[in-house]
Amino acid sequence: MSIRVGIVGISGFGGGEAMRLIAGHPAFEPVYAAGEGSAGQRLSERFPGVPAKLADLVIEKWDPSRLPQLDVLFASLPTGASRDALARIPREVKIVDIGGDHRYADGWTYGLADVWPEAIAGKTRIANPGCFPAAALTALAPLLADRLIAPENIVIDAKTGISGAGRGGGAGFGYAESNENLIPYGLLKHVHMPEIESTIARISGGSAAGLVFTPHLVPMTRGILATIYARGRATSDQCLDAARSFYAGRAFVRVTDKPPQTKWATGSNLAFVSYAADPDRNLVIALGVVDNLGKGAAGQAVQNANLMCGLPETAGLEGAPVWP
Amino acid sequence: MSIRVGIVGISGFGGGEAMRLIAGHPAFEPVYAAGEGSAGQRLSERFPGVPAKLADLVIEKWDPSRLPQLDVLFASLPTGASRDALARIPREVKIVDIGGDHRYADGWTYGLADVWPEAIAGKTRIANPGCFPAAALTALAPLLADRLIAPENIVIDAKTGISGAGRGGGAGFGYAESNENLIPYGLLKHVHMPEIESTIARISGGSAAGLVFTPHLVPMTRGILATIYARGRATSDQCLDAARSFYAGRAFVRVTDKPPQTKWATGSNLAFVSYAADPDRNLVIALGVVDNLGKGAAGQAVQNANLMCGLPETAGLEGAPVWP
Amino acid sequence: MSIRVGIVGISGFGGGEAMRLIAGHPAFEPVYAAGEGSAGQRLSERFPGVPAKLADLVIEKWDPSRLPQLDVLFASLPTGASRDALARIPREVKIVDIGGDHRYADGWTYGLADVWPEAIAGKTRIANPGCFPAAALTALAPLLADRLIAPENIVIDAKTGISGAGRGGGAGFGYAESNENLIPYGLLKHVHMPEIESTIARISGGSAAGLVFTPHLVPMTRGILATIYARGRATSDQCLDAARSFYAGRAFVRVTDKPPQTKWATGSNLAFVSYAADPDRNLVIALGVVDNLGKGAAGQAVQNANLMCGLPETAGLEGAPVWP
Amino acid sequence: MSIRVGIVGISGFGGGEAMRLIAGHPAFEPVYAAGEGSAGQRLSERFPGVPAKLADLVIEKWDPSRLPQLDVLFASLPTGASRDALARIPREVKIVDIGGDHRYADGWTYGLADVWPEAIAGKTRIANPGCFPAAALTALAPLLADRLIAPENIVIDAKTGISGAGRGGGAGFGYAESNENLIPYGLLKHVHMPEIESTIARISGGSAAGLVFTPHLVPMTRGILATIYARGRATSDQCLDAARSFYAGRAFVRVTDKPPQTKWATGSNLAFVSYAADPDRNLVIALGVVDNLGKGAAGQAVQNANLMCGLPETAGLEGAPVWP
Structure with missing residues (x-):
């Protein structure tokens, strides 16, 4: 069973790292990618090393009213850009907001996943920490x-x-x-x-x-x-x-x-x-x-999404750090 | 079924990268690590981010006559240091020599895996390219x-x-x-x-x-x-x-x-x-x-080991590049 | 006797390096600085470490028709931006064009100073090599x-x-x-x-x-x-x-x-x-x-200006390289 | 009138920077250079960009009992290595100890030159700050x-x-x-x-x-x-x-x-x-x-030596910072 995942903000570093992690995730299937600077490109133009199975996914212009069916949306938008846009997403789509607009905002849970994991399980709106x-x-x-x-x-x-x-x-x-x-x-x-x-x-x-x-x-x-x-x-x-x-x-x-x-x-x-x-x-x-970009952004976002979806917290995040 | 793997030369960059890749490999189980500079340390002292399951593996002093039972040995030794030592390893232990001593040497196959994959399958002695x-x-x-x-x-x-x-x-x-x-x-x-x-x-x-x-x-x-x-x-x-x-x-x-x-x-x-x-x-x-350290050393070594063992060539190597 | 010097293109790296060298030059006195991105700033805002004597020189918007009296002008402008502008500078003002518009152009001498120093002496229009x-x-x-x-x-x-x-x-x-x-x-x-x-x-x-x-x-x-x-x-x-x-x-x-x-x-x-x-x-x-930025731009430009002015070729350029 | 200067510790970064600054100093003449790792080399082997006039100075093995006549000695030795050695230098040779052995030591003045310049003037033993x-x-x-x-x-x-x-x-x-x-x-x-x-x-x-x-x-x-x-x-x-x-x-x-x-x-x-x-x-x-290596070591050392010798404090130190 695969979980349909979208990413908006793929042109930025946080969104790019989210794509890297999701590409290697055992349960998440990337079906939607949007980004300002790279709309119209195939994913392999933006990320030359992307796995072959994702190479031909076309990056779209971000439009919250025209999303495919999604289970989870990762949003990595500039500060101020996500409040209105994300309000238009159906409630049943789980959202992890990697950006800063929803931290300690009403209706959103603060996703400090190593401190309060139980608060995140089952939620549909998580504000990822800065x-x-x-x-x-x-x-x-x-x-x-x-x-x-x-x-x-x-x-x-x-x-x-x-x-x-x-x-x-x-x-x-x-x-x-x-x-x-x-x-x-x-x-x-x-x-x-x-x-x-x-x-x-x-x-x-x-x-x-x-x-x-x-x-x-x-x-x-x-x-x-x-x-x-x-x-x-x-x-x-x-x-x-x-x-x-x-x-x-x-x-x-x-x-x-x-x-x-x-x-x-x-x-x-x-x-x-x-x-x-x-x-x-x-x-x-x-x-x-x-x-x-890991625990400080996309890594914690995937951890939060795992908790939201009832998956093992570590799914897709087992890789050892790169050294040197 | 897990394949018992050893690494010698873990103190160096090539050996360290081999350990990183093997730690995330679905079929390889690291059971032996040896290294000159870090003998006696636990793996987590040498690699603070190593997966928890490997944290307590103790790095040994390299001694080819005192190896545990291994299916595959990755050797990443300085030039000149592996010729005699590796000659003492039983033939049934598959060896990938990441070092330079066996390239175009008798009894060894040159492991340019993307060019000659079929020559590598089933072999027990592979010299990894420089x-x-x-x-x-x-x-x-x-x-x-x-x-x-x-x-x-x-x-x-x-x-x-x-x-x-x-x-x-x-x-x-x-x-x-x-x-x-x-x-x-x-x-x-x-x-x-x-x-x-x-x-x-x-x-x-x-x-x-x-x-x-x-x-x-x-x-x-x-x-x-x-x-x-x-x-x-x-x-x-x-x-x-x-x-x-x-x-x-x-x-x-x-x-x-x-x-x-x-x-x-x-x-x-x-x-x-x-x-x-x-x-x-x-x-x-x-x-x-x-x-x-990837295709130029440990990545290609794991690819070679996959081919030697009859595994999918990409096992443990699917991760997208780190960017930026 | 001091030689009145102007620099245009001070916002860029080449122009900035020219200013650094001229600030330490025994005969050149910087009296004019112009730059697109930093016009209106004092030199000390643009270069916090500029010598105190130059701190209050105000960077002007580049206008070739409104120059103070100058003996030498260093021009470090983007390709295509200097051809018309520099044509309006009086002939008696010596110009070193650090930019690319006048290399092998009519009326300009190619300033490869270590190869053809004698060709540069006394000239008033030098195109600095790339x-x-x-x-x-x-x-x-x-x-x-x-x-x-x-x-x-x-x-x-x-x-x-x-x-x-x-x-x-x-x-x-x-x-x-x-x-x-x-x-x-x-x-x-x-x-x-x-x-x-x-x-x-x-x-x-x-x-x-x-x-x-x-x-x-x-x-x-x-x-x-x-x-x-x-x-x-x-x-x-x-x-x-x-x-x-x-x-x-x-x-x-x-x-x-x-x-x-x-x-x-x-x-x-x-x-x-x-x-x-x-x-x-x-x-x-x-x-x-x-x-x-040295021999590849501003250093050679100062060397050329020295030759044009009849100064010792090394004036202002004696400093040993920074190491490490 | 030139002041005869020696540098010991030329193999290290602090000593190297001292040599760079002294090479461009209007009053200091480098006549002696000593260093552990580079003894026997000409200065131009150690510093390929050294001014031509100093290229053939041979780096000696450090021996405080065999110094040429010096007015000023810059010492940049590892901690613990300068206490005995510098005690053997005649009192009339001015010493700036860039190393750490004499800070707040008897007989030595602490050379925080921008705070207490007047305490440094005329002294012969200055401990350069860390x-x-x-x-x-x-x-x-x-x-x-x-x-x-x-x-x-x-x-x-x-x-x-x-x-x-x-x-x-x-x-x-x-x-x-x-x-x-x-x-x-x-x-x-x-x-x-x-x-x-x-x-x-x-x-x-x-x-x-x-x-x-x-x-x-x-x-x-x-x-x-x-x-x-x-x-x-x-x-x-x-x-x-x-x-x-x-x-x-x-x-x-x-x-x-x-x-x-x-x-x-x-x-x-x-x-x-x-x-x-x-x-x-x-x-x-x-x-x-x-x-x-500047104010934190060799720059301040030259400033201290200037003050000790009654020179303008800025002699040899007027160069603007390198940017970018």
């Missing part, structure tokens, strides 16, 4: 749940590869200007702040007042590292143990003694978390690593 | 077979990512010195020459006299492009048609109108070939792209 | 002049860093798509062909028939390597000796035994050339390395 | 001096290019493993901590208790960014104004409204600082950018 929140919250959740850190005054120093800026990034993200360059941006005002604050509050039962979030663009294509500074009296071992318990039996989160590196996750849906704490300084450092 | 030859010969084979180019005086200008230099590359391959640097080397004397010459002669029935091969190190991790200049009166379309016929029904070779880019193949076992010709200049340009 | 020709012709000139190679059937396999594609390169040159990617393009039809053909013919006195030129984009910001295959019976030593004689006393060309690497030239006006030959194969390989 | 401290302290100094932030509980999240790991970094810093990888390391125990603590205390008159310093390796060759989180009630404008006053008239520190990027400083001795503050959150973010 890439930075995915990295940061996966590292923070066990500490917040066990009250090992205070929810207030958390500092998240986040670093992303440049695919996180999206494909239409403009001249500022050209190779020559981005290469050999490390760029901090959006100080004190990044768009991901409310999503992180809401989730910290939800897990901890307290307030995320004083949250600081500083994103940086790193000259690499993929990968996110969140280096997080929080206040608490736990030891490193207590933090690691809390995470091991919290994620026991979960397929995609690895708790490591060594600080994780972004390359450990490349091409996969894995998240790596680690901790270093100094009770004397009332300090806990939490580290979270994901592939921004 | 990474540069894999890229160049895949592009040249259809032209040589159809006599569209002369086998003499072929010029191969080859470019490889730095993982092609191996893991123990030394200070000269440190990041700071390799980044933002393009390095030609081995002019007129590269080690891959005899392998390429022999294969050109074998396909064409003629002599590869005057072959020129110039390798370059490109500041990227993975990928090989061979830009090849040959003499012939064919048109571009004749060359493309010849390749489409030659590789009709073959799973891993894509013939493209546009010049292929190395990123098209990253993480996959695909090869891309294209051609541009000018009969007036008696000139054919052939382009071949592979991932040096 | 970046690929600068690399290839510097390597070829001694061999052609000494008739060590035939001018026919030369194959130039050229590789450039991505700044060579210009700043407004479009999405195809975004970081995520260019990184970890090696891209051949423009097969059999690159725009630099006529310039190279004309110069080969001019130096050799023969015909450049059968010239092949294949450019590749390499994932690095700066640097060009031309790997050139030619026919001739010279030995490596004869080629090296010819180059050492040809460039004896010339400041910017280094003849090396070892194959040169692009990083050797980064940030400088140097060119490196080397040779490997096999008389038995009737083969000469010539290698030429430049920084595409 | 690369991370140079970036962080330049950003912090104005805030600490003006008491806009508390000296306690400062969090420094620092990111460096890979040349900061030194040239003999080992396999872990090979290209293939470092590229496309972001690596946090040394959590809660980095070697630069005491130097930063001492300097914070010295500037503020208070205690740097609770200092947190987390370094990261970023896949680029050069550049450091320190993103610093401190407690204080100042506004962004107050911080920027404090820095503009503090560095008024100083040649090498640029205070910018926009968050600085590492590429702004590449190849130069510049430091860029900026600030974003939120009094409601009792938060000040300070950003400091340097080239780790």
Whole structure:
């Protein structure tokens, strides 16, 4: 039995990664692909390495009123572009919105799949977490749940590869200007702040007042590292143990003694978390690593779709990371 | 039914990629891993993202006289290190030698799997092609077979990512010195020459006299492009048609109108070939792209092992390339 | 005595590099800067590290009819944009056209400064060579002049860093798509062909028939390597000796035994050339390395301006390359 | 009048950059170069682009008892290797120790040249600051001096290019493993901590208790960014104004409204600082950018030597950064 799947936003990096994962999925059958920049092309023109069985699928112009019969739709649209469009999709079509328009929106479930998998099962509208929140919250959740850190005054120093800026990034993200360059941006005002604050509050039962979030663009294509500074009296071992318990039996989160590196996750849906704490300084450092296009976007979206469809959570996501 | 597989050389890039592919293979079960630099470690220490089922496999010191029962052994050893060692392995253990010691050696079959698949089926000793030859010969084979180019005086200008230099590359391959640097080397004397010459002669029935091969190190991790200049009166379309016929029904070779880019193949076992010709200049340009660790090493090795074992050639190799 | 200098095209990479070099020049005083994308900005907004003395120079919209009094104008405009505009500049203003519109055009001298320095001295209209020709012709000139190679059937396999594609390169040159990617393009039809053909013919006195030129984009910001295959019976030593004689006393060309690497030239006006030959194969390989923005654009432009103004050729160009 | 200069540690990146800067210095004449890995080579073998006048200087094996007559010695030796050796150098030879052995050591002056230039003038023993401290302290100094932030509980999240790991970094810093990888390391125990603590205390008159310093390796060759989180009630404008006053008239520190990027400083001795503050959150973010081999090592060393010798502070350091 195959599940009929559509993807809109195939011209972007998130949509492209969704296509890659769905092409290798044992139960999902891609029957519809739409994208602004590549409409009219066959899939093999857009992705020269696409499996042969999908080579001739023609990319369509996105029109929510003219969809084929679908079981699941993955939407990876620019911020602001999906709210009205997705409202027109019949309720029985399951939607994972990889874009940012429905996080903590009415009628949508926030799909932090490694933390709240049971909340996702059976739902038809899932808002996929942002890439930075995915990295940061996966590292923070066990500490917040066990009250090992205070929810207030958390500092998240986040670093992303440049695919996180999206494909239409403009001249500022050209190779020559981005290469050999490390760029901090959006100080004190990044768009991901409310999503992180809401989730910290939800897990901890307290307030995320004083949250600081500083994103940086790193000259690499993929990968996110969140280096997080929080206040608490736990030891490193207590933090690691809390995470091991919290994620026991979960397929995609690895708790490591060594600080994780972004390359450990490349091409996969894995998240790596680690901790270093100094009770004397009332300090806990939490580290979270994901592939921004994997757990940070398309990987988690497929995981969410698996949960929505009652499939094994890991279907189509078993591949080991690419290294080196 | 699972096939018991061992890998020796797991500390290197080729052995590591073999482990990644085998970990996701439907029929191969990794039961033995050996490596010089990482002996004594669990596999999850060496590869933090390895699937959970393999995390606790302990990497052993390589000793050909102390192997568990194996059906297939993948050997990825430095040049010169495998000849004596592999001679001690029982004949019933199938071996794919990813290293360079057995190419065109007695008792071994040269495993250019997309060109001579039928020669590989059922064999127990396969010498996997080198990474540069894999890229160049895949592009040249259809032209040589159809006599569209002369086998003499072929010029191969080859470019490889730095993982092609191996893991123990030394200070000269440190990041700071390799980044933002393009390095030609081995002019007129590269080690891959005899392998390429022999294969050109074998396909064409003629002599590869005057072959020129110039390798370059490109500041990227993975990928090989061979830009090849040959003499012939064919048109571009004749060359493309010849390749489409030659590789009709073959799973891993894509013939493209546009010049292929190395990123098209990253993480996959695909090869891309294209051609541009000018009969007036008696000139054919052939382009071949592979991932040096995929089709150029571990991908082709798994393909060979599939053929040796009578499995579908594509088993464990269906994944689309990672992009971007 | 200071020489009043203007630069148009300051928003691009070539114009920016010209500004960097002129800012450190002992005799040139930048008094005018124009650029499309950055008009209205102070120079320090466009180049945050510009010397303090130039920080407040305001970038103007390019208007050839409204120039201040200038001694020298550096023009780095897109192809097609400079022909009419530069025709309106008074003859007494010396112009170096870094763009491609005036190479081998009437009234303009081709500024291959290391080969024909005496032709440039005192001129007022110099067409700066293209970046690929600068690399290839510097390597070829001694061999052609000494008739060590035939001018026919030369194959130039050229590789450039991505700044060579210009700043407004479009999405195809975004970081995520260019990184970890090696891209051949423009097969059999690159725009630099006529310039190279004309110069080969001019130096050799023969015909450049059968010239092949294949450019590749390499994932690095700066640097060009031309790997050139030619026919001739010279030995490596004869080629090296010819180059050492040809460039004896010339400041910017280094003849090396070892194959040169692009990083050797980064940030400088140097060119490196080397040779490997096999008389038995009737083969000469010539290698030429430049920084595409240095000797390949702004460095050679400043060298040309020095010659035009009767200054020491090396003024403002003495800096050693940046390494690593 | 020329000043006779020696460099020891020329095989490493810091020593190499010192040679590059000294080669272009108007008053310094390099007469001695020593290095472990390259002893016996001519300078042009080690640095193919070195100015012709220095090409034939032979690199010697380092022996502090056999030095030629020197006015200034730049020492760039591994940690632990310079203490005894430099003690044997006659007192009248001025020494700048780029390595880490003499920071806050008896008899040595800490050379934070943009903060305490007057303390350096006329001295003969200067300990050059570490690369991370140079970036962080330049950003912090104005805030600490003006008491806009508390000296306690400062969090420094620092990111460096890979040349900061030194040239003999080992396999872990090979290209293939470092590229496309972001690596946090040394959590809660980095070697630069005491130097930063001492300097914070010295500037503020208070205690740097609770200092947190987390370094990261970023896949680029050069550049450091320190993103610093401190407690204080100042506004962004107050911080920027404090820095503009503090560095008024100083040649090498640029205070910018926009968050600085590492590429702004590449190849130069510049430091860029900026600030974003939120009094409601009792938060000040300070950003400091340097080239780790420039202001973070050899650039500052030359600046210190200029001050020691009574030269203009900017001699040999006027070059604008390389961009792109």
